[in-house]
Amino acid sequence: MVTIYDVAKKTGFSSTTVSKALNNYSDVSEKTKQEILRAAAEMGYLPNSNAQSLSTKKSHIIGVVFAEENGVGMKHPFFNAVIESFRKHAEREGYDLIFASRNLRNRDVSYLEHFMYRGVDGVIVFCSRADDSQIQDLINSKLPIVVIDMMEAPCSTVYSDNVEGGKLAVQHLHSLGHERIAHIAGSFINAVGEARAKGYQKGMQEIGLSIRDGYLVDGGFFSIEEGKLAMNKLLDLEVQPTAVFTAGDHMAIGAIEAIKERGLRVPEDISIIGFDDIDMVQYITPKLTTIRQDTDLMGNQAAQILIEQITHKKKVISSNVIPVELVSR
Missing domain, CATH: 1.10.260.40 (lambda repressor-like DNA-binding domains)
Structure with a gap:
């Protein structure tokens, strides 16, 4: 050696x-x-990592937590893309990542206890609910932390401009001539879903359109299956919408499936717009118009913010909003 x-x-x-x-x-x-x-x-x-850790008082390890409701973690293309961008930047700065197992809770060990034991320098959390007690323990600890997708927290947060994204979706559908515009929202107990629904409501208000009864549907936790169920509710209405903004691309895929099963066509009978711009929506038929989240910028900025806190040994409270854009297909 x-x-x-x-x-x-x-x-x-x-x-x-x-x-x-x-x-x-x-x-x-x-x-x-x-x-x-x-x-x-x-x-x-x-x-030698142990010797280096003793001399620098740093382990050069960052902990990662996924605390989103549907439990898919890195299987979801959005989370996967953000963590990949974060990983690349962190590795360039000499940091390794360790992932907290969801089984920790079954072993009566908290995320905070686990990371303190492993001696991590900081933590990145994917979480859209502020009422998770274990996440709150992490936020309130002395560990440097950055949270993805939480709008308001006493720490550093990085999230897309979800309200603006909702407005862009409505404006685009209206520009195509639609007035009966519905919204399949992410769960209303989810900060991201709530913000996108708020954007939908603001967008409708700004162009002078009222939201018909039944046109704002709780689509659950952004899955294909829940998107399909929510779309069927809209199709069962006496006056069906001519366009639907879904709070996530997976939900949009489910909505398209429901429409086709009813013998209707997209976009000839009902137009659909999603949110995320995951890779697969370029290849489905028809290709999906969506609101793109800049996952590269989100991961890169989260890494910069966290490493800066680690370097200066000082927690920072900041809200970092990443712009979104309409991708028309």
Whole structure:
């Protein structure tokens, strides 16, 4: 195993200088630092993580929690895309990720206890409900934290402009000539679903359209099955909508299936617009118009915010809203 003494012998610098260069000390010139780093890479030098942790007081590990209601976690394309973007940025900065198992609760161990035991430097949480007691424990702890998809919390949060997205969806459908516009909402106990429903209501109000009875449907937790059930409720109304804004692309796929099973056509009979812009909606028939969330920017910004807190050893309270855009297909 290659040590710093081996690197020192190869480069001719003292072991102290080599150690400082490898740990990015400012009193080592850039030229010297690059020469040492190049030699270390060529020799296959790997720092001892335990020794590094003792000297820097950092583990270079970030904990990850998925606390969303439908329990799909990384199987959902949105979460998968955000965490992949987050991972890339964190790894460039020298951090590894560990994921908290949902089975922790069955073992009577909290997320906070688990992460304190593992010695993580910070935590990223995917959570859209503010009433989860374990998430609140994490938020109120001393650990640096960033939360994805929570609108209001005493910590750093990163989320899409869901209200604006709802308005964009309504404006687009109205521009196509629709006035009977319905909305399949995400669960009303979910902050994201509530915000998108608010955008729908604001959009309808701003263009002077009233929301008919039964046109605002609780579509549950953003699944294909729940989108289909909600669409069937709309199709059972005496006066069917001519257009539907769904709070998620999975729900939109379910809605399209329900429409086709009734012998109707999309978009000739009923237009559908989604929210997320997951990859598969480019390939279904018809291709789905949707509101795109910038998952690359969300993950990248979340990583920057969290690592900055870790570096400065200071928790920060901030709301970071990521713009959305209409993708017309």
